[in-house]
Amino acid sequence: MSGSIPSDETDSADTRTTSDGDDPSNRKHHKTTIGFAGDAMVGRGLNHIYGEKDVEPATIWGDFQPRLQSLDGVFCNLECSLSNRGDRFPDRVYYFQGDPEWAVPALTAGNVQFTALSNNHSMDFGAVALTDTIDVLSEAGIENAGTGKTPAAAWEPATFSVGGLDVAVVSFSDEYEFYAATDDRPGIAWAETDPENPETQRLVGNAIERAQSGNPDLLIVSVHWGKNWIERPSDQLVSFGHWLVDQGVDLVHGHSAHVVQAVEQYSDGVILHDTGNLVDDFGIKDDLGNDKSYLFEVTLTDGEFDKIRLVPFHIDDGVRPANKSEAAWLRKTMRDRSEPFETTYERDGDGLVVRL
Template identity: 45%
Template sequence: MATSLRLGLTGDVMLGRLVDERHRNRSVGAVWGDLREHLRSLDALAINLECALSTRGQPWTLTHRPFHFRADPDWAVPALEDVDVSFAALANNHVLDFEEPALYDTLSELEDAGIAHTGAGRDETEAFEPATITVGDLRVTFVSFTDNTPEYAAAGDEPGTAFLPIEDDEEAARERAREALLAARDERSDLLVASLHWGPNMVEEPAPAHRRFARFLVEEGVDLIHGHSAHVFQGIEVIDGVPVCYDCGDFVDDYAIDRRLHNDRSFLFEARLEPDTGEIGELRLFPTRIDNCAVYRATEPAASWSRDRMRERSEPFGTSFERDGEELVLEL
């Protein structure tokens, strides 16, 4: 039996502010803590990049923004390369924090590093273009959308994010998404992944509109949904055999910790792919924790807390997990 291919997925990777300050003088892989070798062993790794990669630009002031995130590419890009990040989702509420110059730098830095990306662009067409990577002999295509921060939306020739008004105008969101998914299907890939930055912070369950939109995406041929934005992981639903990770939580950041919700705890989500077909055989969840602006394997009792919360948050969707050592396993 052929060995399955391993596609890793993370929640928010925010390399700005204190993370940026501390890792400029640390070794290139320090931000990945004791997960570095695990990440390097994956066949592909997809993240939500929750910051700009630039030293240019001015903080966004056209609308109120309490936080502005950017990382110096001199250390941040080598750190991404160190664990072979394959894909970065850019449709989020921080990629334009330092306005157009920093966005342009982010796109250029990722392109120069050979890291596929979508979800933001120099114009609307580029923001919605799919991105395709190879995983073994498979072709995996990503689309990336957000319903956060409409003022960052790309429009016509204006740069910005692939914005969809999922909660405010579901039909308009579906129509725009259909266009992007049509282009993605033209890639004739083995697996189609939708990476979505949706919903408010510190919310433990998806909004009804997001559950409806997830079903729409599955009906349109998406094979895996990679959600993020809430800073806490949410439950996993399986819709017609498609795993929907509504929110993968935070993977790296410097955020204040909510002692009830524990936004410093989450998982590395690992989809095991059949090497000949791209079908997902199982989804494995490795408990993680953030400490001192780096990510580490969660040890007890934090790992147990995360496993229990994931089971509780997934139970309303009828989803159950097996246990394999420290991991949760979802058979598909």
């Protein structure tokens, strides 16, 4: 590589450029803040709520929308296809598909600038629905990566600018190999998340090299990894995250577990082991608290990591800011889940901050 809640007026996400009065040259510092979130499942039951003619799609974000809009952009994982076509892929338990007529405007209203598409639901309705998804996102100006008509296209990094930074994102999944792109069928970028696996080293390493060739200010790997409903990453996933950083990745954006996991600082990189959910109709799973999540607001100053602000919110067929008890649960839970990594969190209103 060459985000507090609204009450923190002196350090809010809307501050893009600041003047440093203590700097003899009084030069201006450029700040970029990107919100990283987990799985966005804008389909299934949500079609019957936000797809109605008299419902504004932006209402899915509730009172949390201004927070999302205050950032330079939001990055998430799209946990469904966006299409009204296709046939169900055989032998699946759950099928997720959203109507693009409302789902794309909803994502735009949530300031979603990038979606990872490589996951275990992208092909739930087959190749035609997958290609429809790529098309409607691209037409809306929402960057995406991790799927394609060929394996080479699926592994192609997304390159774009956000908040004045040149960003490159590699996206892939270790979930559901059956959805992997082949020479004969569109699909996802798939690889085992094992740093010792030669094929993984080849596939992921080559994708990272392609991303590095453009000399981006920020190189991200957005990876759908690990099992659902797991509170802590496995030792293998921790090692794999370290391997990614050792290859030159600046930030690892993890998702799949449906619950928030640890933030880890490793070497010169940042690993968001799992960013939980952004919006869904999943309900509550046992006592895992998957209806509560964080928006991980990563701020870079002059292209260098500055801090990560964890802003709490609640999910119930839509999104709203977390209340006091929900925010307190999230703070305790995040600290507990991060103990193995010795991550230092500062209290910041209802949320947390990690200084980098």
